[in-house]
Every structure is written in C-alpha cells, then in structure tokens.
Amino acid sequence: MPDQDHTKAQLLEQIATLQQRVIALELTVTQQQQVEVALERQVQAGTEQYQQAIAFDTMLKRITDQVRDSLDESQILQTVVQALGLGLGVDCCDTALYDLDQGLSTICYEYTTLSAPPAQGKVVQLQASFHQVHPQLLQGQCVQFCEHGRNPIRPINSRVAILACPLFDDQGVLGDLWLVRCQPDGFNELEVRLAQQVANQCAIALRQARLYQTAQAQVVELEKLHQLKDDFLNTVSHELRTPMTNIRMATQMLEVSLRQAGLFEAEPSRVTRYFQILQEECQREINLINNLLDLARLDAEVEPLVLTTIQLQVWLPSITKPFLERTRNQQQRLELELAAVLPPLITDRSHLERILQELLQNACKYTPAGATITVTAQTTATLLQLSVSNSGVTLPASELTRIFDKFYRVHNHDPWRHGGTGLGLALVKKLVAQLGGTIRAESVADQVTFTVQLPLQPQPLKPAATAS
Structure with a gap:
C-alpha cells in the first residue's frame, strides 16, 4: 500500500506540472496573439500613415503647381482654401490678408461645410484676437488649439479643433490660413506639416503676384509718362513750326539784302560764318520739328499707304x-x-x-x-x-x-x-x-x-x- 500511495502522489504531481505547463503555454499563446495583433495594428497604422504622406505630397504638388501658375492674388487664395479644405476633409478653411499698418486682418476667401454665417469679408484686429492667436502668427508660428463657441468670427455650438498657419516669407507675414474641424482630436503631424507647406507656397505665390502687379503698374505709369512726353513734343512741334518757317524766310531775305549791300565778300568773313551757322541751326530745328510731326502721324496710324x-x-x-x-x-x-x-x-x-x-x-x-x-x-x-x-x-x-x-x-x-x-x-x-x-x-x-x-x-x- 505504501508503494501505491507513493506512485499515486507522483502521478498527481506530474499531472499538476503538466497543468501548469498547459496554463503557461496558453498564456504564452495569448501573449503572442496580443503581440501579433499589436504588431498588425502598428503595421496598419504605419501603412496608413505612409499612404497619407504620399497622398499629402501629391496634394501639395498639385496645389503648388496651381498657385505658381497664377499671378492673380484672388485666384491663388481661392485655390488654396478650396483644395486644402477638400483634401483634408475639414469643416472650414479660410485665408486672410493682413494690413500691418492698420493692424487689421481681412478674411478674403472661405471654404465651409458649416451652416454658420459666412466669415468672408470680416475684419479682425490683430492685437485683439481671441486666444491671442494673431500675435503668435505674426511671429511666424503655427498655432493649434481647441475652443467651444467663443469664436466671434464663426460661432459654432460644439467643441472644435483649429489650426492656424501664417503666410510668411523672408520679407514678413502676408496673412494667415485657418483650418477648422468639428472634432476635438485635432490635427496630426502630417496634416500640420501639409498646412504649413501649403501656407509657405501660398506666401511665395502671393509675393510673386504682388511683384508682378507692381511691375505692371510701373509699366502703365511709364506708358502714361511716354504718352505725356509725346503729346508735349507734338504740341510744341506744332507751335514751333510756323515761327521757324518764318525765321527761315526772314533769313533768306536777310541773305539777299546783305549780298546786295556787298557785305558778303569773296573771302569768307566772320559775318559769312555767322550767317552760315544761323542757316544750319535753323534748318536743324526745322528738321527736328518735321521728324517729330512725322513720328506723331505714324503713331496715330491714320494715313493710308499710297x-x-x-x-x-x-x-x-x-x-x-x-x-x-x-x-x-x-x-x-x-x-x-x-x-x-x-x-x-x-x-x-x-x-x-x-x-x-x-x-x-x-x-x-x-x-x-x-x-x-x-x-x-x-x-x-x-x-x-x-x-x-x-x-x-x-x-x-x-x-x-x-x-x-x-x-x-x-x-x-x-x-x-x-x-x-x-x-x-x-x-x-x-x-x-x-x-x-x-x-x-x-x-x-x-x-x-x-x-x-x-x-x-x-x-x-x-x-x-x-x-x-
């Protein structure tokens, strides 16, 4: 009997050990499954992030090409808000331009899916903005925050996430770009980077458009000045033509009188030389006047060819x-x-x-x-x-x-x-x-x-x- 009891005890001990091993193995399998699930989620998240990054790069290139092909400031701003609003699936996107001398920000274009009153055209004092956002934007910093119904520009009765990016370059801040999402989760790193890059490209395009507008204004002003100069020369030419013709006729009559008086000797004298200079300069001025009038007629394009x-x-x-x-x-x-x-x-x-x-x-x-x-x-x-x-x-x-x-x-x-x-x-x-x-x-x-x-x-x- 003692031998049987001992054998039974050993058997029970082996069974207990096996049960512990089974439990440990089950735990290991469970942990392995959890690890695999976690890894799968990480891979899926990484894949989604990679796909999102590729999509954002494509979107950035498309927006950049569109704004750089335009020299129209309004078209640039409208393209940015429409493309970025749709591309990020936000509830609202707008752009504003600054008047730094007056300390004002004016919302120029807006994309929105909200039922709230439109914000386009509204003006904000830069130093009195809510959440003190504009002072940070003026420093070239992006700002992300959440708020609930306290936005004086666009009152929304829910908690929203807002991302504001400055439109700035090496010459200063031109305006800003705002994105609003009716979810408190905010914007991820890729979305923030895309918004910043779009804002930078928008600033470059705006600066180019303004340089072009300045150049065009200078061209128009120069054309006006040239026209004024030509009008003045034409008027003066008309006014001078008759007196110069009279001077030439008087010079010719004077030459006849001087020759009859014997004042033109055979050998050239100072009188002869002075008279020659008078005739040459008179003819030169008449040629100038005639050339100016001929140019005026050609510019007018009123005379048909013969x-x-x-x-x-x-x-x-x-x-x-x-x-x-x-x-x-x-x-x-x-x-x-x-x-x-x-x-x-x-x-x-x-x-x-x-x-x-x-x-x-x-x-x-x-x-x-x-x-x-x-x-x-x-x-x-x-x-x-x-x-x-x-x-x-x-x-x-x-x-x-x-x-x-x-x-x-x-x-x-x-x-x-x-x-x-x-x-x-x-x-x-x-x-x-x-x-x-x-x-x-x-x-x-x-x-x-x-x-x-x-x-x-x-x-x-x-x-x-x-x-x-």
Whole structure:
C-alpha cells in the first residue's frame, strides 16, 4: 500500500506540472496573439500613415503647381482654401490678408461645410484676437488649439479643433490660413506639416503676384509718362513750326539784302560764318520739328499707304546719286550692289525713299574718311532685302539695343561733327513697320550694317493704290 500511495502522489504531481505547463503555454499563446495583433495594428497604422504622406505630397504638388501658375492674388487664395479644405476633409478653411499698418486682418476667401454665417469679408484686429492667436502668427508660428463657441468670427455650438498657419516669407507675414474641424482630436503631424507647406507656397505665390502687379503698374505709369512726353513734343512741334518757317524766310531775305549791300565778300568773313551757322541751326530745328510731326502721324496710324510699283534697278541709283558728292567731299566711297534681277516692288514710294535717305545720311555721318558705304539689294521669292553698311566703325552691343530709340544718339562715333536730332533711326523703324517689314542693326568686323526686309507685294488694310 505504501508503494501505491507513493506512485499515486507522483502521478498527481506530474499531472499538476503538466497543468501548469498547459496554463503557461496558453498564456504564452495569448501573449503572442496580443503581440501579433499589436504588431498588425502598428503595421496598419504605419501603412496608413505612409499612404497619407504620399497622398499629402501629391496634394501639395498639385496645389503648388496651381498657385505658381497664377499671378492673380484672388485666384491663388481661392485655390488654396478650396483644395486644402477638400483634401483634408475639414469643416472650414479660410485665408486672410493682413494690413500691418492698420493692424487689421481681412478674411478674403472661405471654404465651409458649416451652416454658420459666412466669415468672408470680416475684419479682425490683430492685437485683439481671441486666444491671442494673431500675435503668435505674426511671429511666424503655427498655432493649434481647441475652443467651444467663443469664436466671434464663426460661432459654432460644439467643441472644435483649429489650426492656424501664417503666410510668411523672408520679407514678413502676408496673412494667415485657418483650418477648422468639428472634432476635438485635432490635427496630426502630417496634416500640420501639409498646412504649413501649403501656407509657405501660398506666401511665395502671393509675393510673386504682388511683384508682378507692381511691375505692371510701373509699366502703365511709364506708358502714361511716354504718352505725356509725346503729346508735349507734338504740341510744341506744332507751335514751333510756323515761327521757324518764318525765321527761315526772314533769313533768306536777310541773305539777299546783305549780298546786295556787298557785305558778303569773296573771302569768307566772320559775318559769312555767322550767317552760315544761323542757316544750319535753323534748318536743324526745322528738321527736328518735321521728324517729330512725322513720328506723331505714324503713331496715330491714320494715313493710308499710297502703293506704287517701283522698278528697283532704276529707282535705287536715283536715290543714291545725290549722296555721291557728299561722300566725295568727305573722302568716302559709295558703292551700289544690286542683284542681277530685281522684281518690281509694290510699296509706298515716299516711305521707302525716306527710309533709304535716312540710312544713307546716318552712314555718311558716322563713316570716317577712306571708308566705304555700301548699298545692297537682293530678293527672295517674297521679300526685298535692302542693306546699308559702312566700314571703319564698330558699335558695341549696348549701342545696338538702343539705336532705334527716340532721341538716342551714338556716342563718340561722329567724326564729322554733324550732330543730329536722334530721331532719324526711330523714324526709319516706324516707317519700315508701317510697310509691313522689319529692320535690324548688326556690327561685326569693323562694319555696321542696317538690313531692311520688306514684302514685295504687301496687302495693307487701307491701300490707295496707283501705278507708275
């Protein structure tokens, strides 16, 4: 019997040990399951966070592209509130702009799903805002907080989470961006980062839009000033034309009287020289007035072209012939190079004559002694290319970019000291444009070339055609 009792005791002990092991194993399995569930939740949360991060990056890129493509301040703000409000699924999103001089914040655009009265257009004192939010925003800090029904801008009878981000750059704070969610849980880290990034991109776009608006305002102001200047010059030109004509006539009569009185001797005297200066300066002022009036007429675009057919082989030598004596006197060479065949040109004869004369006068003025002036004419199927070049001078690129501006004169390249009005090339450019052509200036290898391209058969809107 003792042996049986001992055996029974051992058996009971083994059973108890097995039961403990089973319990321990069950506990281990339970813990393992809990760990697996926890890990699964972590993986799921990480996956959701990763997917949210990708979605937010895509949203940020889309919003950035939209606001950077616009230079309209209103469109930028409206795009931001609409895209961010829908993208984050918030109940309200608005943007405000600051007037720092007045200490005011004005809500410009709003996206909302709430039934509360709209907040767009409302104005807030920056230093008297609830929760002292605006002072923090003015420091460039984002603010997240919860509140319940104490918002004077948008009263909501429930506890809400609010995220406010400043619109600021290195030049200061421009405004703010507010997000409202009717849940007290608030905004997670990814949502806060997205809101900050959108606010930063919005600030950049706003600054670019304002710079553009400033530039446009300056352009408009400059155009007004140019128009005032042109109006003034035109008025003065009209007022001066008659007295200058009278002065020239009086000068001519005075010359006749002085010659009859024998005051002009055979040898040049001081009286002769003074009288010559008087005539030259009088003619110079008359040329200036006429050029100004011609430019005014071209700007007005009220005179139709008078089209004629020009035989270039005959016409071009007749235009260059008067300049032969002048170039000989200045020890220059004038050469005319024409293509073997030049088709007839249909254009305004007076305009083309003025263009070529101005270019030749310009070449004579700036070509040194011993150098060559060359007039070249050639054609393509539809265009006449007319070039006037002069050797012995080179112009820098800075001169070429301004050479067609009104009153601009090339510096230190007038060996004959003829002077000028600074309007000749500006007038040429206007005339060429009215004929439907183009003109360009080039300077290479100690040579300056003006090249005019004109259509052989233009079709103006208001032709008054004749034939010759």
